Amino acid sequence: MNDGVLLVDKPAGVTSHDVVARIRRGLPKGTKVGHAGTLDPFATGLLLILVGRATRVQRFLMAQPKRYETVARLGYTSTTGDPEGEIEPGDMPGELHLPTGVITQRPPAYSAVKIGGKRAYALARAGETVEIPERQVFVARFDCEWRTEDRAAFVIECSSGTYVRSLIMELGDAYCVELRRTRIGDFDVADASEERLISLDDALAFMPAVELTGEAAAKAAHGVAVPGSAHGTVRLRDEDGLIALAEPRENDLLKPVVGFRA
Structure with a gap:
C-alpha cells in the first residue's frame, strides 16, 4: 500500500x-x-x-453527497437521537412531512461539531448546555420505504454536513434505531x-482532468500556476499520472493547491 x-x-x-x-x-x-x-x-x-x-x-x-438508509422508532424520543440516549415515550407522529431541497437544520447536541474548540458531544456528556448554530443543507431525496406500528424506514440522499438524526427527530417524536451509509459520491x-x-x-475521478506536458507539467509539480481555465477544482495530470489538484485564478491560470509529486 x-x-x-x-x-x-x-x-x-x-x-x-x-x-x-x-x-x-x-x-x-x-x-x-x-x-x-x-x-x-x-x-x-x-x-x-x-x-x-x-x-x-x-x-x-x-x-x-451521501446516501443513507435508516430505520426510525416513532412515538419515542432519545436525548441523542439514537439508541444510545435516554429513551422516553412520546406522541405518535401522524402524516410524515419529508422535506427536500435546501433546508435549515440544527445538528444534534450529541454530535462531533466543535463548539469553542471542543466536540459538542463531550460538552453534552459533561452536562453543559450545548447550543449549535443552525446550518443550511440540501436534501435531494427523502423517501419513506415502509411504515408499520412504531417503525418506519427511510432512504435519504443529501449534501455533506446533513445530520440524518436531526432529520428524523424533526419528524416529531422519533429517533434513529438503525443508520447505514450506503454511498458517498x-x-x-x-x-x-x-x-x-x-x-x-x-478516487478523484469526479473532478475534471487537465492534461499537461513538458514545461507546464514541471511547473505544476513545483506548485507554479499554469495556463488553463476551469469552473472549479481540477486534476492536473501528465503521462506519469496525477500531479496536483488546482483551482482557477485570474488571467486564465490554474494554481496547484494540493501537490502529489513532492
Whole structure:
C-alpha cells in the first residue's frame, strides 16, 4: 500500500477512529491514515479510509453527497437521537412531512461539531448546555420505504454536513434505531473491500482532468500556476499520472493547491 482510498463497511459498535487505528496498525510505521466523514458508533456502512497522500484530499472527499438508509422508532424520543440516549415515550407522529431541497437544520447536541474548540458531544456528556448554530443543507431525496406500528424506514440522499438524526427527530417524536451509509459520491458500500486500495487519481475521478506536458507539467509539480481555465477544482495530470489538484485564478491560470509529486 502506498497512497489511496480504502472502502470500508464499518460495523456497529466501533467508532470511525477505531477503524482508522486498526488499519494503521497493519501498515508500515509512519504511514498517514485518516477518514473522510465520521459515522456514529451505532451506525454502519461506508467509511472512506485515506492512506498516505490521500489524507491531503480529505476535504474534497468529505464534500461529496451521501446516501443513507435508516430505520426510525416513532412515538419515542432519545436525548441523542439514537439508541444510545435516554429513551422516553412520546406522541405518535401522524402524516410524515419529508422535506427536500435546501433546508435549515440544527445538528444534534450529541454530535462531533466543535463548539469553542471542543466536540459538542463531550460538552453534552459533561452536562453543559450545548447550543449549535443552525446550518443550511440540501436534501435531494427523502423517501419513506415502509411504515408499520412504531417503525418506519427511510432512504435519504443529501449534501455533506446533513445530520440524518436531526432529520428524523424533526419528524416529531422519533429517533434513529438503525443508520447505514450506503454511498458517498460515486463510491458504493457494495464495493467495500479492505484488500483493494483505490488510487488517488481514480478516487478523484469526479473532478475534471487537465492534461499537461513538458514545461507546464514541471511547473505544476513545483506548485507554479499554469495556463488553463476551469469552473472549479481540477486534476492536473501528465503521462506519469496525477500531479496536483488546482483551482482557477485570474488571467486564465490554474494554481496547484494540493501537490502529489513532492
